[in-house]
Amino acid sequence: MTITDRVPTPAIDPAAELTADSPAPALRTELPGPIAAEIIARDDAVTSPSLTRLYPLVAKRGRGLVIEDVDGNRFLDFNAGIAVVAAGHGHPEVNAAIHAQVDDILHYCSSDFYLPSYADLSVKLAEIAPMSGPTKSFLCNSGTEAVEAALKLARHRTGRPNVIAFLGGFHGRSLGSLSLTASKVRQRAGFGITVPGSFHAPYWDPYNPDALTGADYIEQVLFTKLTDASDVAAIFVEAVQGEGGYIVPPAEWLTELRELCDRHGIVLVVDEVQSGIGRTGTMWACRPADGPGIEPDIMCIGKGLASGLPLAGIIAKAELMDWEPGGHGSTFGGNPVACAAAVATIDLVERELADNARTVGAHLLAALESLAAEQPKITQVRGRGLMIGIDLPDHDAAEALQEAAFRRGLLTLTCGERTLRLAPPLVVTIDQADTAVAIIRDALND
Numbered sequence: 001m002t003i004t005d006r007v008p009t010p011a012i013d014p015a016a017e018l019t020a021d022s023p024a025p026a027l028r029t030e031l032p033g034p035i036a037a038e039i040i041a042r043d044d045a046v047t048s049p050s051l052t053r054l055y056p057l058v059a060k061r062g063r064g065l066v067i068e069d070v071d072g073n074r075f076l077d078f079n080a081g082i083a084v085v086a087a088g089h090g091h092p093e094v095n096a097a098i099h100a101q102v103d104d105i106l107h108y109c110s111s112d113f114y115l116p117s118y119a120d121l122s123v124k125l126a127e128i129a130p131m132s133g134p135t136k137s138f139l140c141n142s143g144t145e146a147v148e149a150a151l152k153l154a155r156h157r158t159g160r161p162n163v164i165a166f167l168g169g170f171h172g173r174s175l176g177s178l179s180l181t182a183s184k185v186r187q188r189a190g191f192g193i194t195v196p197g198s199f200h201a202p203y204w205d206p207y208n209p210d211a212l213t214g215a216d217y218i219e220q221v222l223f224t225k226l227t228d229a230s231d232v233a234a235i236f237v238e239a240v241q242g243e244g245g246y247i248v249p250p251a252e253w254l255t256e257l258r259e260l261c262d263r264h265g266i267v268l269v270v271d272e273v274q275s276g277i278g279r280t281g282t283m284w285a286c287r288p289a290d291g292p293g294i295e296p297d298i299m300c301i302g303k304g305l306a307s308g309l310p311l312a313g314i315i316a317k318a319e320l321m322d323w324e325p326g327g328h329g330s331t332f333g334g335n336p337v338a339c340a341a342a343v344a345t346i347d348l349v350e351r352e353l354a355d356n357a358r359t360v361g362a363h364l365l366a367a368l369e370s371l372a373a374e375q376p377k378i379t380q381v382r383g384r385g386l387m388i389g390i391d392l393p394d395h396d397a398a399e400a401l402q403e404a405a406f407r408r409g410l411l412t413l414t415c416g417e418r419t420l421r422l423a424p425p426l427v428v429t430i431d432q433a434d435t436a437v438a439i440i441r442d443a444l445n446d
């Protein structure tokens with residue numbers, strides 16, 4: 001196979017400009033187009049069947065919310081690469097930071113040596129951490145590694161064996177984090193024993209707010225029947241449950257969890273891998289705009305942190321992050337290029353993107369609520385900022401809507417049992433939000 005065999009002839013003029021203002025959606029072929037179909041066929045033959053590949057999108061380039069596929073079709077991106085590309089595709093400030101760092105150095109193992117962008121980012125994280133006292137951070141590459149780090153740190157500091165997480169929660173797929181994940185049974189099927197001593201409680205239920213869940217369930221059921229509180233190292237919770245269906249619990253639900261941890265000397269780990277970095281309209285979902293929120297002992301971050309480069313980590317209260325050199329580390333974790341992208345991203349989120357997420361998110365939620373009032377197929381709309389879920393009668397209906405949106409040039413993704421999630425880059429405009437709602441309305445009416 002030659003290079004020319006491998007790289008299909010582009011159907012689009014590579015010189016044609018793509019900007020964040022390029023009209024989208026703008027479809028010019030059947031989906032998938034001929035080049036996309038060829039790539040998909042090659043890919044499917046040699047890649048792991050565990051990859052879900054929800055619809056035949058073969059993304060080639062992106063600007064803002066506009067994704068162009070290999071055949072020149074333009075889509076409106078309400079996925080952000082699964083809640084990742086916080087600053088939008090190709091943001092000039094993020095790209096400039098990346099290019100400058102690429103020209104300096106690509107890698108020198110941040111676990112063993114010092115690098116300026118690692119220090120810059122860690123200082124920034126200490127500044128924006130949602131904890132009152134001093135904090136320290138540890139950087140890695142993916143959300144699952146961040147959860148592993150939190151799990152190890154909590155066990156190490158408490159000397160306790162057990163952990164508690166929530167049904168519907170997603171924390172990753174490596175064996176430690178998988179022990180906490182309780183999202184879809186397929187993610188566990190056939191993988192044998194996960195970490196012993198991992199227990200689950202029900203998350204707040206948006207259809208039955210009075211159900212026994214959260215701190216009450218842990219106190220009344222887990223602590224009386226399954227584990228003594230003094231054996232529990234940590235409780236892991238998503239401030240807004242992501243993969244479980246974009247569920248926003250009331251403020252007091254999280255406060256009660258904080259109080260429970262304080263009563264029993266348990267480390268509260270707030271997983272903000274999906275909800276953090278401005279996505280819900282404030283830097284962290286555990287610190288909402290309309291109340292004090294809660295203070296985590298350890299927080300997991302990832303996804304949007306570097307606007308698309310792989311970077312994740314934990315931020316912990318300084319007195320808690322007390323482990324020996326060599327106790328934890330990573331060859332690639334805290335890569336300098338990813339750190340430079342993260343510093344630029346956080347700067348943008350602080351300056352304008354969290355505010356934009358709050359404003360456009362509120363507009364989008366209101367528009368979807370109006371749609372729900374006229375469209376009986378929608379059973380519930382909920383969310384905060386740009387983390388919005390639309391519930392349909394069942395999973396098939398949610399998948400059908402996802403597919404119908406794709407056919408109309410809108411990129412979305414299902415989550416939970418029957419939810420279509422909207423998680424666009426934080427640069428989304430009111431006009432783009434209105435376009436997305438119009439497409440969803442049209443798809444539902446069809």
Ligand SMILES: Cc1ncc(COP(=O)(O)O)c(C=O)c1O
Nearest residue numbers: 142143144170171172242273274
């Ligand atoms: C809340 C949460 N935690 C952890 C993870 C795992 O992140 P990663 O896929 O980067 O390992 C995810 C991924 O969706 C997530 O949503």
